[in-house]
């Protein structure tokens with residue numbers, strides 16, 4: 001079920017007409033549905049039944065503290081990749097003991113902050129990181145809980161920019177080196193080995209690569225056991241895809257049942273780090289048409305959102321559905337390239353879309369809840385969009401549109 005539906009020719013977010021949100025908060029504007037967000041988180045959490053597990057929502061997908069807070073209230077953990085994400089998760093009410101820290105380049109100050117906060121686990125990605133964490137934990141007089149992010153060398157069959165589990169990718173410890181790194185860690189005075197993890201890529205639409213990665217990790221778990229190194233959890237990362245167009249990704253429950261089946265009677269706690277699958281289809285980007293430009297070759301709908309607001313189409317050639325907010329247009333259907341005002345030919349939100357459009361109409365770009373706002377920028381000195389969270393019949397502003405003055409906050413003239 002979807003929480004963005006038409007009623008009498010008008011698009012609603014839950015019980016609120018999208019036109020009303022645009023009128024009140026302006027455009028471009030991200031609109032999220034609380035019900036959609038919570039339903040997806042529960043789909044992950046519920047599918048585990050009694051099996052020990054923790055859903056660590058990947059903060060990078062959408063890090064607005066209102067969303068993080070709703071997930072924290074459900075009991076979610078968080079997967080973070082920076083100090084900023086850690087502080088956001090904690091500011092939003094997230095429990096440090098449910099935070100896992102991923103990322104290839106953890107700085108000293110980030111590790112220290114994580115140790116002081118008492119996070120649940122550092123997912124180590126480089127041999128040098130293990131030494132650094134051991135040393136810093138020693139200085140602080142604490143024991144650091146760690147896991148190794150192992151690169152299982154499986155092909156996720158996804159876009160090369162978001163495929164991370166191949167041996168040529170920068171992420172994780174090579175499968176062949178993992179055993180020796182675990183042995184090294186087991187000797188370290190300030191390290192407690194608690195888990196193993198991987199993350200093979202994003203927007204996967206098939207269980208198979210996940211299960212292949214799981215098999216490889218389980219091989220290592222067995223090898224470690226034989227050496228007396230017992231693990232407490234196995235973290236399979238994020239990556240479950242969503243439907244943007246006609247993809248048919250597994251439902252969270254199917255994915256999790258397949259994992260549990262592979263696990264057999266192992267009592268390893270399973271951690272997952274889903275981002276997109278929780279928030280992707282819980283958000284839309286609402287934009288207004290400024291001008292229609294028809295030429296001999298092309299028809300352009302020039303809208304007030306641009307690649308700085310939503311970069312996925314430009315960066316990954318990602319296809320996201322673009323739909324009218326009101327469907328009673330009397331205009332003829334034509335094929336449109338929906339483009340933004342940014343001075344780049346690559347600034348488009350969708351190409352070749354059959355739509356009935358008039359100037360000033362509102363459009364909604366669907367599936368924009370994940371990697372939308374978080375990847376937005378100020379390019380062309382465009383203030384970042386407002387964010388609104390709909391909860392049943394109430395629309396809450398959860399991030400103000402940036403002001404023009406904010407654009408140069410922190411900048412200085414020289415004498």
Ligand code: LLP
Pocket residue numbers: 058060061079102103162199201202203237238239240273274275276277312316370371
């Ligand atoms: N865990 C780790 C270690 C990750 O690197 C990622 C995503 C996730 C979890 C969450 O993955 P998800 O469940 O959202 O697929 N900007 C790209 C996606 C980049 C994903 C990066 N890592 C996009 O817009 O498609």
